[in-house]
Amino acid sequence: MLESMTGYGSAEKVENGLRILAELRSVNNRFAEISVKLPRQLSNYELDIRDLVRSRFQRGKISVFVQVQAERDRHIPVVVNPDRVKAYRDLLETVRHEAGIETPVSLEHLLKFSEIFDTESRTEENSELLWSLVRSVLPDAVEALKTMRRREGEELSRDFAARIAVIEATLADISRLAQENLEQTRMRLAAKVESVAGRDIAYSRERLEMELVLAADKLDITEELTRFACHNKFFLEELHNHESGTGRKLNFLLQEQLREANTIASKSQNADISQLIVHIKEELEKIREQLQNIE
Numbered sequence: 314m315l316e317s318m319t320g321y322g323s324a325e326k327v328e329n330g331l332r333i334l335a336e337l338r339s340v341n342n343r344f345a346e347i348s349v350k351l352p353r354q355l356s357n358y359e360l361d362i363r364d365l366v367r368s369r370f371q372r373g374k375i376s377v378f379v380q381v382q383a384e385r386d387r388h389i390p391v392v393v394n395p396d397r398v399k400a401y402r403d404l405l406e407t408v409r410h411e412a413g414i415e416t417p418v419s420l421e422h423l424l425k426f427s428e429i430f431d432t433e434s435r436t437e438e439n440s441e442l443l444w445s446l447v448r449s450v451l452p453d454a455v456e457a458l459k460t461m462r463r464r465e466g467e468e469l470s471r472d473f474a475a476r477i478a479v480i481e482a483t484l485a486d487i488s489r490l491a492q493e494n495l496e497q498t499r500m501r502l503a504a505k506v507e508s509v510a511g512r513d514i515a516y517s518r519e520r521l522e523m524e525l526v527l528a529a530d531k532l533d534i535t536e537e538l539t540r541f542a543c544h545n546k547f548f549l550e551e552l553h554n555h556e557s558g559t560g561r562k563l564n565f566l567l568q569e570q571l572r573e574a575n576t577i578a579s580k581s582q583n584a585d586i587s588q589l590i591v592h593i594k595e596e597l598e599k600i601r602e603q604l605q606n607i608e
Contacts, residue, residue: 314463314466314467314470314552314553314554314555315463315466315467315469315470315473315552315559315560315607315608316459316462316463316466316559316607316608317462317463317465317466317469317606317607317608318339318340318341318342318372318373318374318462318606318607318608319339319340319341319373319462319465319606320338320339320458320459320461320462320465321336321337321338321339321457321458321461322336322337322454322455322456322457322458322459322460322461323335323336323337323454323457324450324451324453324454324457325450326446326449326450328446329442329446330383331381331382331383331443331446332380332381332382332383333379333380333381333443333446333447333450334378334379334380334381334382334450335377335378335379335447335450335451335453335454336377336378336379336380336454337366337375337376337377337378337454337455337457337458338375338376338378339370339373339374339375339376339458339462340373340374341373341374341605341606342372342373342374343372344372345367345370345371345372345373345375346373346374346375347363347366347367347374347375347376347377348374348375348376348377349362349363349377349379350376350377350378350379351379352379352380352381352443354381354439354440354443355379355381355440355443355444355447357440358440358444358447361444361448362377362379362447362451365451365452365455366455369455369459370459370608371558371608372560372608373462373608375458377451379447379451381443392430392431393429393430393431394428394429394430394431397426397428397429398423398429401423401426401428401429402418402423405418405422405423406418462608465606466607466608469603469606469607470552470553472603473548473552473563473600473603474549474552476596476599476600477545477548477549479596480545480570480593480596480597481542481545483589483592483593484538484541484542484593486589487534487538487577487581487586487589487590488538490581490583490585490586490589491532491533491534491535491538491581491583491586494532494581494582494583494586495532495533498532531580531582532580532581532582533580534576534577534580534581537573537576537577537580538573538577540569540573541570541573541574541577544566544569544570544573545570547566548563548566548567548570551563551566559607559608560604560607560608563604563607564601564604567597567600567601567604570597571594571597574590574593574594574597575590577590578590
């Protein structure tokens, strides 16, 4: 089953007066690239989150956002640092005295310095509590992203199958035209030999057979059509493969399909067949563009 690299997933949980929101966004990328944005209290757990996400995704640029919000009636988790308040007050008094300013130091002046505030005590205990909540929410967000990527992958799979069906029908037309092309070449060579050999039937037959063998060898695209059909078969089978690396395998098969298409166009030496090959390559190009979004 195909999985797209584009998607979004989120999950949230409210517990102990806290609301935890985890969001994941994913876009195309050649490898698995994971960026994490966390509240400062959870910075020590960034590596754990990276490992958790990386274990579920093979490719894609995935951004992880975790937000922690306190309920409205919850007390503010900030306390005043008395030592810093006194230190900044003394510093400002010194500046005022040296500058000859009579205006006294006020609360407004002290509030310019954010260092006078500290987060609540028991920071380590609080971060462990937050991490336990995030760890219970994050897998749900990951699964939501996984579900969306699979859903888009299913849509792409149906599109690929439809385009392969169009290619198969076009190859059937090419096979028919190739037989007609060979028969027309046979008739043209027979007329050519007849004009050269006159009524020498033995000579005409021998010359005709030699020319036909050479022409058949140059114009025969049976081998290319057979290989193309095999690539199409493997491509369709790979659409339902649950193993990792499906996108890379499909890209390889696509390159082989393009190779066979180019060979058929060059060997057939037929304008109608060349036109049909252009149509096939247009379908393959559309597949190639979409494959860039497959994990």
